[in-house]
Amino acid sequence: MSDLKDRVKQAAGAPEPAAPVTDLALKDSALQWLQSRATYFTDALPRHVDRAHFMSVALSVMPKLEKCTHDSVERAFLACCRYGLEPDGRQAAVIPYGNTATFQPMYQGYIELMYRHPAVDTVHFGWIREKDEWDYEPTAPSPRDFRHRPRVDLTDDERGKVILAYAFAWIGGHRSQVIILNRQQATEIRDKFSKGYAKAVREGKTDNPWQTSFDAMWAKSCVRRLVKVVPTSTELTELINADDDADTGSTTPPIIRGTVIARDDQPGTGEQQAPAASWPETAQPGASTPESGESA
Template sequence: MSDLKGRVQQATGGTDDEQPEQAPVTDLAVSDTALQWLQSRATYFTDALPRHVDKAHFMSVALSVMPNLERCTHASVHQAFLACARFGLEPDGRQAAIIPYGEVATFQPMYQGLIELMYRHPRVDSVHFGWVRERDQWDYTPTEPSPRDFFHKPRVDLTEEERGPVILAYAFAWIDGRRSQVIILNRPQAEQIRNKYSKAYKKAERNNTKDSPWHTDFDAMWAKSCVLRLRKVVPTSTELAELVEMDDDLDDTTSAPPVIRGTVLARDDQAPGEDGAERQPWPTTAEPGSASREAGEQE
């Protein structure tokens, strides 16, 4: 699948409606080299994780993504996993995803990840995101006091197709027992955000590649834009502000990759051309199904 959603699902083995599961590993040699590489750098990622994130689970999810990143450079894979760890987001395709674009592994925070960071603020009780479809029952009257200003009742008696196309994305939070302003974003508004702010979209349009996230999975970016607007009306942690700033940098494909604060790369993790470093091959295994100690020592 060529679209962003397809690449996320391929990288995580999941779908929109179910938790991703690790795909069966058929090439044990590849599994060994991936595990070997991750283990040699485990402390980089686990030391960066917030205390509430289980280290073993994070590394397990990271390992499940590795087979799809074989052709990516060490530096980009390292940076992508470190970004996930820095913000405590699992690369499971729901909170965040690591998408291979050629030889570059790219960290892509998802709207669920932004919501996860909002939840971490002590004043935020809950965060809700939803889609309004054409045949749903809904009403928005901004002059009414909260929470009577907004109402949405999905047609549970109908399938999504029967409910009609999505017409609105909305998000709100409960803060100190009170509901925040409801953020509503229709499709034309999402397109305006895309056209005005997305450098990746503009570049893909100029090059006629149509491969930016806005091209390949418009709905995901629509949802993300809605949640990004919500952050302006909820208490914002330094962590969330940093993620939003990094996400802006990631969208600018014409600039150098953003630097993760606190990152220290081993020499073989440097990008090609930096201090004369060359791209290193992935470690090799002596036999399928067994890790090579010798290769690990060379790494």
């Protein structure tokens, strides 16, 4: 039957459908764009972060940033580099809002920065589900004040819905205060402090992280409270500020190793912010690579 259909198409002069190359072309052009800015990332990445791996992770998220301005994508990746966080959706994420790519640290990114303090031994984050065994007695001495025993004989669904998020750290052999946050408290944090969420509601949008990834924001809110009871650093303080800027939609340029990265849309540069643009044109497989003078 398929042979008959092919012969009918040929008889009618119907052309054979071209093999899809859009994804490959986008990947190639994104790679070219990233490689053209390799020195920016090399200078910004901490020594312990593998540059090749970071570039690979960055490339994997480029398809969803196709409609974002080059300038905003570069700023978002530079922010990831500044804190040594991979944009893998676990440590950090680069999220498109319209044509603007936005750096968004995740709860594991906060934990990663806590670990870098020499006094911090371990950091733990967990979820408590309805059928888990747990107990919390704030007046009891640490570490007997808190106990959580997950039901490992059950699946997550069988354990029931998540009811609490918690986090704590071991510092110099002593356990910190346990931070516990229930869903209602997370909702109150969202409603009271998230300007980005409030703006999305006003504008009738549904693309705010509190709307698309509530549990991830719940977890991050819990871990952010832990920052108040562990040894902190300038880097961790700057990450909180960058996180708050992302929530308010601020486009403040990131600080990379004490230097503010220049931006084309800053007053006094003589240039305006580039409009949303496609990525540099890339040759199709088997063709020569065209020259492109486009820059971010």
